[in-house]
Amino acid sequence: MKKLYFFMCAVVMSITVAKAQQAVAVLTHEGTSKTFSGYNALQNAYKEAAHGDLITLSSGTFGAVETIEKAVKIRGAGMEADTVYHTSPTILVGDITLNIQDAGDNHFRLEGIYNNNVIYYMKDQSAPEFIKCRLNTITTGNYEELGQTYYGKVINAMIFHSRILGYIACTEGSTITCINSHIKNPYCYHETSSVFVLQNCVITGGNWSDDIRLYGSTLTNCVMAPIYTYHTTLNDKTIFNNCLLKSNLLPDKTKNTYQSFDNVLAVFKTYNGEHGQDHDAEDFMLNDEYNSKYGMYSGDFPYSPRLSGPHIQLMEVAPRTSDAGTLNVRIKVENTIE
Numbered sequence: 001m002k003k004l005y006f007f008m009c010a011v012v013m014s015i016t017v018a019k020a021q022q023a024v025a026v027l028t029h030e031g032t033s034k035t036f037s038g039y040n041a042l043q044n045a046y047k048e049a050a051h052g053d054l055i056t057l058s059s060g061t062f063g064a065v066e067t068i069e070k071a072v073k074i075r076g077a078g079m080e081a082d083t084v085y086h087t088s089p090t091i092l093v094g095d096i097t098l099n100i101q102d103a104g105d106n107h108f109r110l111e112g113i114y115n116n117n118v119i120y121y122m123k124d125q126s127a128p129e130f131i132k133c134r135l136n137t138i139t140t141g142n143y144e145e146l147g148q149t150y151y152g153k154v155i156n157a158m159i160f161h162s163r164i165l166g167y168i169a170c171t172e173g174s175t176i177t178c179i180n181s182h183i184k185n186p187y188c189y190h191e192t193s194s195v196f197v198l199q200n201c202v203i204t205g206g207n208w209s210d211d212i213r214l215y216g217s218t219l220t221n222c223v224m225a226p227i228y229t230y231h232t233t234l235n236d237k238t239i240f241n242n243c244l245l246k247s248n249l250l251p252d253k254t255k256n257t258y259q260s261f262d263n264v265l266a267v268f269k270t271y272n273g274e275h276g277q278d279h280d281a282e283d284f285m286l287n288d289e290y291n292s293k294y295g296m297y298s299g300d301f302p303y304s305p306r307l308s309g310p311h312i313q314l315m316e317v318a319p320r321t322s323d324a325g326t327l328n329v330r331i332k333v334e335n336t337i338e
Contacts, residue, residue, distance in 0.1 A: 023060030029053045039063050042092070046072065052106040057090045057113075064094035064115065071103035076112035079134035079163070080305055089114045089134075097141055098125050098152075112307045118166075122152040129158045132305055137166035140189075151189075159183070161303050167210050170194040180296045180303045182284055185210040188217065191235060198222050200299040202284040206231035214238050223286070223295045224249065225264050244286075244294040 025041035027034045027049055036044045042062040045055045051071045059077040076090025092115045099122040100108055110119075111131040120141035121128070130138070140152040151171050159168075159178040167185035170176050177197040178186075185205035188194035196217035203219070206212040206226030216237040222244070226232045229249040240256040244267065247260040261267045269285045286295050296303040 022058075023062055024058045025062070026056045027053060028056065042074070046070070051103045059088035059090055061091045061093060064092040064096050064117070066094065067097045067099055068108065069099050069101070071100050071106035071108050073109040074111070074113065075109075075307075076114075078112045078305065078307055079114045079132055082306060085306075091115070093117070095120065097122060098128060099123060099141075100125060100128075120152065121154045121157075123150075125152065125154045125157070127156045127158065128154060129160070130162050131158075131160045132307055133162045134305075135162065135164050135166075137168070138164065139167070139169040140171045161301070161305065167205065170196055180299060180301045182296060182303075185212055186214060186217075187211060188213045188215040191215040192237065200294075200296055200301070202296050204284075219243050221294050221299055223267065223284070223290075225267070242293065244290060 022037045023039060023041055025036045025045040027036070027045040029048075029050060034045070034048065036042075039061065040063055042055065042057060043065055046065045046068070049055060049070055049072050053070070054073045054075065057074065057076045077087050078089050080089050081087070090113055092113055095117045096115070097120040098108060101123065103126070107127040107129065108125070109129040109131065110133055111129075112133070114134045116136045118137045118139060119135060120139060122141045122143055142149055142151050144150070153171055153174045154176060155174065157174070157176045159176065159181050161180055163182045165182075165184050167187055168176065168183060169187045170189065172190035172193050174193075175195045175197070178199070178201050180200045182202045182204070183198065184203075186196050186198070186203060187210075188196065192215070194215060196214060198217065198219045200221045201219070201223075203212065203222060203224045204226065206228050208228075208231075210231070212226050212232040214233070215235050218239045218241065220241040220243070222240075224243060224245050226246065226249065229246060232249055234251060238251065240251060240258045243258040245258045245260055247262045250258070250260055264271050267286060267290060268283065269287055270283050272283055284295065285291065285297055292298055
């Protein structure tokens with residue numbers, strides 16, 4: 001692994017006044033950057049953003065943008081603490097509604113973020129991406145037009161190296177692809193037009209409060225370990241390609257390929273149960289006999305929570321402006337190549 005460190009300074013002179021590390025957002029628009037600090041930094045950066053802009057967040061806690069109507073890319077410092085590079089997560093507080101229309105070739109992306117609230121999608125959201133995020137819930141919002149109620153759709157949504165720990169809903173006319181991720185309680189609304197494509201994932205859930213419903217979905221190299229299989233619904237359009245399934249949840253083997261297991265403790269190296277607690281991803285590492293075939297740590301893109309590419313490792317902002325009216329800012333950016 002190689003690491004490249006470089007520094008971006010808002011001013012040439014060194015910071016000579018007291019410094020404080022803060023939650024900072026950097027908006028990049030057409031090659032220029034503008035810095036915002038404090039809990040509302042993301043919200044203030046978003047106000048000035050346009051379709052296609054990048055908002056880079058430091059570690060720290062930010063108020064979420066309540067309704068996102070611009071196809072921006074929001075990139076945090078990571079979804080969890082990194083003890084190797086000594087970075088803390090970027091935390092967004094609050095629900096988010098995606099309502100992006102007429103964005104052309106631009107698409108919304110959320111990367112390196114921890115959010116324990118709900119992300120709603122409205123109308124037709126085209127190709128949103130969630131990369132290396134720890135999220136609670138992704139689900140549909142509803143809206144009214146001409147006196148009728150409609151539900152939001154996501155078209156070609158992508159979830160990569162992420163952890164969805166509440167549930168994720170796929171509505172009628174929606175497609176969601178999940179790659180090398182932990183997905184809890186995936187739920188299809190419609191028997192034929194709600195489609196999950198799950199590749200090298202661990203699927204858990206199916207407890208007393210939430211169901212797993214995988215109508216018309218395709219699972220490849222996945223591990224499916226629901227708590228109660230009677231809370232899990234499949235149909236004849238659900239396809240399993242080389243999956244690892246609980247033995248009391250076995251579909252027709254004439255068109256599905258899978259291996260079965262009886263006890264999750266015989267499959268996972270560590271497993272702490274599934275009753276609402278926030279798991280470490282390592283809970284779903286497989287025992288050696290399985291780990292090269294199935295699950296989130298196998299395949300071409302083994303799961304890693306660590307970001308690749310440049311991200312803000314440290315931000316120091318002077319507590320006040322200088323006599324000349326400038327605010328001294330020091331940004332330490334790390335570029336990680338795995």
